[in-house]
Amino acid sequence: xxxxxxxxxxxxxxxxxxxxxxxxxxxxxxxxxxxxxxxxxxxxxxxxxxxxxxxxxxxxxxxxxxxxxxxxxxxxxxxxxxxxxxxxxxxxxxxxxxxxxxxxxxxxxxxxxxxxxxxxxxxxxxxxxxxxxxxxxxxxxxxxxxxxxxxxxxxxxxxxxxxxxxxxxxxxxxxxxxxxxxxxxxxxxxxxxxxxxxxxxxxxxxxxxxxxxxxxxxxxxxxxxxxxxxxxxxxxxxxxxxxxxxxxxxxxxxxxxxxxxxxxxxxxxxxxxxxxxxxxxxxxxxxxxxxxxxxxxxxxxxxxxxxxxxxxxxxxxxxxxxxxxxxxxxxxxxxxxxxxxxxxxxxxxxxxxxxxxxxxxxxxxxxxxxxxxxxxxxxxxxxxxxxxxxxxxxxxxxxxxxxxxxxxxxxxxxxxxxxxxxxxxxxxxxxxxxxxxxxxxxxxxxxxxxxxxxxxxxxxxxxxxxxxxxxxxxxxxxxxxxxxxxxxxxxxxxxxxxxxxxxxxxxxxxxxxxxxxxxxxxxxxxxxxx
Numbered sequence: 001x002x003x004x005x006x007x008x009x010x011x012x013x014x015x016x017x018x019x020x021x022x023x024x025x026x027x028x029x030x031x032x033x034x035x036x037x038x039x040x041x042x043x044x045x046x047x048x049x050x051x052x053x054x055x056x057x058x059x060x061x062x063x064x065x066x067x068x069x070x071x072x073x074x075x076x077x078x079x080x081x082x083x084x085x086x087x088x089x090x091x092x093x094x095x096x097x098x099x100x101x102x103x104x105x106x107x108x109x110x111x112x113x114x115x116x117x118x119x120x121x122x123x124x125x126x127x128x129x130x131x132x133x134x135x136x137x138x139x140x141x142x143x144x145x146x147x148x149x150x151x152x153x154x155x156x157x158x159x160x161x162x163x164x165x166x167x168x169x170x171x172x173x174x175x176x177x178x179x180x181x182x183x184x185x186x187x188x189x190x191x192x193x194x195x196x197x198x199x200x201x202x203x204x205x206x207x208x209x210x211x212x213x214x215x216x217x218x219x220x221x222x223x224x225x226x227x228x229x230x231x232x233x234x235x236x237x238x239x240x241x242x243x244x245x246x247x248x249x250x251x252x253x254x255x256x257x258x259x260x261x262x263x264x265x266x267x268x269x270x271x272x273x274x275x276x277x278x279x280x281x282x283x284x285x286x287x288x289x290x291x292x293x294x295x296x297x298x299x300x301x302x303x304x305x306x307x308x309x310x311x312x313x314x315x316x317x318x319x320x321x322x323x324x325x326x327x328x329x330x331x332x333x334x335x336x337x338x339x340x341x342x343x344x345x346x347x348x349x350x351x352x353x354x355x356x357x358x359x360x361x362x363x364x365x366x367x368x369x370x371x372x373x374x375x376x377x378x379x380x381x382x383x384x385x386x387x388x389x390x391x392x393x394x395x396x397x398x399x400x401x402x403x404x405x406x407x408x409x410x411x412x413x414x415x416x417x418x419x420x421x422x423x424x425x426x427x428x429x430x431x432x433x434x435x436x437x438x439x440x441x442x443x444x445x446x447x448x449x450x451x452x453x454x455x456x457x458x459x460x461x462x463x464x465x466x467x468x469x470x471x472x473x474x475x476x477x478x479x480x481x482x483x484x485x486x487x488x489x490x491x492x493x494x495x496x497x498x499x500x501x502x503x504x505x506x507x508x509x510x511x512x513x514x515x516x517x518x519x520x521x522x523x524x525x526x527x528x529x530x
Contacts, residue, residue, distance in 0.1 A: 051077075052131065052137045052138060052139060053075045053076050053077050053078075053079035053102075053129040053130070053131065053137075053138070053139045054075070054076040054129075054139050054140070055073055055074070055075065055076075055127065055128075055129060055139050055140070055141075055142045056074050056075070056076050056108075057073075057074050057240060057243040057244075057249070058073070058142055058144075058243065058249045058252055058253055059071065059072065059073045059125070059127050059142045059143070059144040059252065059253055060072040060073070060144065060252035060253065060256075060257060060303050061125070061144060061146040061256040061257070061303055062191075062256050062257045062258060062259065062302065062303025062304060063256070063258060063303065063304060063305050063308075063313075063315055064146050064147070064148060064149065064190075064191055064256045064315075064317075065148065065149050065315065065316055065317065066117075066119035066120075066148050066149040066150070066151055066316070066317075066318065067115060067116060067117050067118075067119065067148065068113060068114060068115045068116075068117060068148075069113075069114050069117060069123070069146055069148065069256065070111055070112070070113050070114075070303045070304065070305050070306070071083050071099070071111065071112045071114060071125060071127065071144075071303070072109070072110075072111050072301075072302075072303040073109075073110060073127045073129070073142065074102065074107070074108050074109045074110070075102040075108045075110065075129040075139070076108065076129075076139075077102075077108065078101065078102060078103055078104065078108070078132055079101070079102050079108075079129035079130055079131060079132060079138075079139070080098065080099070080101050080102075080129065080130045080131075080132060080135075081098075081099030081100060081101070081102060081110035081112060081127065081128075081129055082096070082097070082098060082099065082127070082128045082129070082130055082138075083096070083097045083099055083112055083114065083125055083126070083127050084096050084097075084125065084126050085097070085114060085117075085123050085124070085125045086123070086124055086125075087118075087121060087122065087123060087124070088124065089124040089143075089145075091124070091126065094126075097112060097114055099111070099112035100112065100306075101132065102129060106300055107233075107236050107297075107300055109300045109301065110129075111303065111304075111305075111306045112306075113305050113306055113307060117148050118148065119148050119149060119150055119151040119318070120147075120148060120149070120150035120151065120152065120154060120318075121147065121148050122145065122146075122147045123145065123146055123147070123148065124143065124144070124145045125143070125144050125145065125146075126141040126142065126143045126144075127141060127142050127143075127144075128140075128141045128142075142253070143253065144252075144253040144254065145253070145254055146191075146256045147190050149190075149316065149317040149318040149321075150318040150319075150320075150504075151318060151319070152318075152319070152504075153318075153319050153320055153504045153505070153507070154318070154504040155501065155502065155503060155504045156190060156317060156318060156320050156321050156501075156502045156504070157187075157188075157189045157190055157499065157500065157501045157502070158189045158190050158191045158192065158193065158317075158323075158499075158500050159184050159187065159189040159191075159192045159193070159255075159497055159498060159499050159500070160192065160193040160194075160195055160373065160424050160426070160454055160497065160498050160500070161180070161184075161192075161194070161195065161426055161454045161455045161456070161457045161496060161497035161498065162194060162195035162196045162197050162198075162262065162375070162425075162426025162427060162454070162455040162456065162457065163196075163197040163264075163426055163427070163429055163455040163456035163457055163458070163459040164178070164194075164197065164198055164199065164200070164242055164456075164457045164458050164459065165178075165199060165200050165203070165205075165238075165241065165242055165458055165459065166197060166200040166203055166264065166429075166456060166458075166459030166460060167200075167203060167459050167460030167487055168203055168204070168205050168206060168209060168219070168460075169205075169209075169217065169219075169458065169459055169460060169489055169490055170205045170219040170220060170221075170225060170241070171219065171220040171241075171244060171245045172217055172218050172219060172220070172491075173218075173220060174218060175217075175490075175491055176247075177245040177246055177247050177248075178242070178245045178247045178248055178457065178458040178490075179247060179458075179490075179495075179516055179517070180247075180457045180458055180490075180495045180496075180497055180516045181245070181247040181248050181250075181251040181457065181458075182247040182250070182251070183497070183514065183516060183517060183518035184251060184255065184497055185247070185250055185251045185254055185255060186518060187499060187514075187518065188254075188255075189255060189499065190256070190317070191255065191256040191257070191258055191317075192251075192255045192256070192257050192258070193257075193258045193259075193260075193323070193325075193373050193424065194257055194258070194259045194260065194302075194457075195260060195262070195373060195374075195375055195424065195425055195426035195427070195454070195455065196260050196261050196262030196263075196264075196265075196375035196376075196426060196427065197261075197262045197263070197264040197265070197426070197427070197455075197456075197459075198239070198242075198259060198261060198265060198298070198302065199235075199238040199239055199241075199242065199264065199265055200238070200264045200459070201228065201229035201234075201235055201238050201264060201265060201266060201267065201294060202228050202229070202264060202266070202267035202268050202281075203228075203264065204225060204226055204227050204228060204281075205219045205221065205225045205226065206219065207219055207221050209489075211489055211491070215491075217489055217491070220244060222237060222240075222241055222244070223237070224236075224237025224238055224240070224241060225237070225238065225241055227281070228267070228281045228282060229293075229294070230282060230283060230284040230290065230293075231284075231293060232293040232296060232297060234293075235265075235293050235294045235296075235297035235298075236297045236300065236301065238297070239297055239298075239300075239301035239302075240301070256303070257302065257303055258315055258323060258325060258373070259298075259302040259303070259304060260311055260325045260326070260327065260373060260375050261298055261311060261327070261329060261375065262328075262329065262375040262376065262426075262427055263329065263390075265294050265295075265298055266290055266291055266294040266329075267290065269335060269384045269390050270287065270290075270291070270329070271329075271332050271333070271334050271335055272287060272288070272291070272332075272334075273287070273333075273334040274287055274334070274335075298311075310327070310330075310354075311325065311327040311329075311330065312324075312325055312326050312327040312354050312357065312358070313325050314361050316367065317367070318367070319366065319367065319368065320367060320368045320369060320502045320504065320507060321367050321368070321369050321371065321502060322361075322365045322366070322367030322369070322370050322371070323371050323373060324358060324361060324362070324370065324371065324372045324373065325373050326350060326354065326358060326372060326373065326374055326375070327350075327354065327375070328349060328350065328374065328375050328376050328391070329375070330351075331348055331349075331350060331351025331353065331354055332348055332349050332351070332402075333345050333346040333347060333348040333349075333402075334346065335384040335388040335389060335390055336388055336389070336401070337387055337388060337389070337394075337401075338388070338389040338392075338394040338400070338401035338402055338403075339394055339395075339400040339401050340400060340401045340404075341400060342404075343404045343405070347401050347402050347404055347405065348402075348405070349392055349402040349405045349406070350405055350409075355405060355408070355409060358372075358409065359409065359412050362413065362418050362421070363416055363418065365418075368420060368502075368507050368528050368530075369420050369422060369502060369507075369509055369528065370418065370420055370421045370422070371421075371422050371423075371424060371500075372421060372422070372423050372424070373423075373424050373425070374423055374424070374425045375425065375426070375427060376390070376391040376392070376425060376427050377391065377393075377425045377427060377428060377434075377451060377453055377465075378391075378392060378393070378406060378423060378425075378434075378436070378451055378471060378473070379393055379434060379436065379451065379467055379468050379470070379471055379472075379473035380393060380428060380453075380465040380466070380467060380468070380473075381393045381394070381395065381465055381466045381467070381468050382427070382428065382465060389401070389402075391427075392405070392406050393468035393470070394468065395468060396442070396468060396469045396470065397442055397469075397470060398442050398443060398470065399442075399443050399470055403443075403470055403471075406471070407443050407445075407446075407470075407471075410443075410445070410446035410447075410471065411445050411446065413446065413447060414445050414446045414447050415445075417447075418447070419447065419528075419529040419530075420528045420529060421447070421449050422449065422450050422451075422452070422509070422511075422526065423449065423450070423451040423452070424451075424452050424454075424498065424500075425451065425452070425453050425454075426453065426454055426455035426456070427453075427455065428453060428455070428462065428463055428464075428465050429455055429456045429459060429460065429461050429462040429463060430453070430455070430461060430462060430463030430464060430478065430479050430480050430494070430496065431453060431454050431455070431477075431478070431479035431496035431498070431513040431521070432452075432453040432463075432464070432475060432477060432478045432479065432480075433450065433451075433452050433453075433475075433476040433477040433478075433511070433513070433522065433524065434450065434451040434452075434453070434467075434473040434474065434475060434476065435448070435450055435473070435474045435476050436448060436449050436450070436451060436471050436472055436473050436474075437472050437474065438472060439472065440469065440472030440473075440474060441469065441470065441471050441472025442469055442470050442471075442472075443470055443471060444472075446471065450511070450526060451473065452498055452511055452513075454496050454497055454498040454513065455495075455496060455497075456490075456495055456496070457495060457497065458490050458495060459490070459495075460486070460487040460488060460489065461486070461487070461488045461490075461492065461494035461495065462486040462487060463478070463479070463480040463484065463486070464478055464480045464484075476524075477513065477521075477522045479494065479496055479513065479515075479521060490516065493515060493516055493517070494515075494516075495515065495516035496513060496514065496515060496516070496521075497513075497514050498511060498512065498513055498514070499511070499512045499514060499520075500512075507528045507530075508525050508526065508527055508528070509525070509526040509528070510523055510524070510525050510526075511523060511524055511526065
């Protein structure tokens with residue numbers, strides 16, 4: 001039943017700097033002409049045919065491969081998306097593409113999958129929206145750039161993190177907004193993996209919050225962030241909110257995004273059978289209605305290929321790297337005591353369909369490194385209330401409950417000798433490096449691997465979580481200082497992202513943790529097995 005309902009939803013190297021004129025134009029029209037004064041309001045929807053369409057909330061790219069990329073933007077009214085792509089920011093000989101019409105049914109969002117690109121090439125693009133009946137009435141262009149994946153063994157870099165606008169911490173313009181995004185932009189990774197909690201639909205904001213140091217956090221407010229999201233428009237508004245931040249706007253135009261979701265795109269710790277009867281914040285009590293609206297908004301506002309109808313997917317990025325995005329929400333059974341001794345629908349985590357897909361994809365991978373991007377850590381214990389568990393871990397011992405699926409996957413990789421796997425995740429709001437060794441584990445039939453945790457991008461900071469010894473994780477690095485007081489504001493600095501750099505000549509992978517201002521905190525080299 002759960003699967004049938006889910007499937008009913010069919011739905012880089014350093015870069016040349018985009019000119020200041022182009023970017024300022026992009027920023028201006030992305031916010032509907034509003035100046036960055038700290039008094040933003042959500043841009044009004046313009047429907048008059050006498051007024052030209054305008055680009056709202058900038059442009060973005062995502063799911064970039066050697067030969068394709070997804071371009072995203074949003075119009076102020078019904079209009080046809082036009083995209084021009086060139087290898088020069090002068091756009092002297094651009095390739096021109098006609099995108100889909102931005103319609104009310106998609107909140108005037110339009111996405112275009114561009115094919116036939118050259119590998120290892122930096123591209124510049126510009127987007128305009130044209131009136132449906134008169135192409136001479138068009139928006140001012142907005143600009144962006146991306147780099148396609150290489151086909152030769154050249155250097156590759158990417159970043160990852162998660163958790164945006166959580167715990168009531170939104171855009172405080174006086175404090176510089178969501179500054180972690182700016183630090184990532186300055187490092188110019190080829191792409192960025194957002195590991196989930198792209199929004200906090202269940203975390204309403206207050207205009208002001210008094211902090212422990214006596215200062216006041218001042219949130220930029222829009223109506224959609226004043227309550228929990230229950231309608232499609234409210235979920236959409238949560239995504240639009242993040243793009244009111246100038247750092248996010250520039251980031252989106254320069255860094256391609258590979259997006260996955262976790263729980264807060266809908267609500268905290270959600271699963272299909274979760275009851276909302278006692279949650280007075282929600283008028284809508286039907287979890288399926290909430291998930292349907294949240295999922296539609298997610299696919300509209302993230303640059304996932306319009307041809308995709310699943311969040312789990314494979315992003316090939318040249319001979320050195322294959323990226324596997326997994327989805328630990330859509331197929332899970334209910335959060336429970338999680339210590340069942342046999343596998344059933346109640347212990348589903350990835351679910352059989354996704355698990356079989358991942359096994360096949362890993363087995364067929366030709367990338368030297370196989371990076372599995374998970375929206376939840378493997379070996380940290382994450383509780384849901386007093387007696388249930390939110391992720392796979394359930395305490396020390398042999399694989400039970402959801403751990404049975406994880407053991408199955410790890411055993412498959414051990415049996416088929418699938419080497420050079422790395423897990424990247426977020427969710428717990430601190431940074432950590434974990435080494436999983438069968439020598440330290442209760443379940444021992446797996447190849448050693450690393451798991452790296454990062455985040456939050458812009459939310460309250462927490463940690464650390466306790467370890468589960470089932471698969472033998474060891475904490476090699478943790479960002480959490482002694483006696484850390486949880487739920488610290490972004491202004492305290494405990495905001496994190498990770499950077500991965502793979503050297504083309506040797507294939508050595510360097511993984512580093514960075515703090516909000518870009519400072520490198522820790523790093524290690526991983527040497528591939530061939």
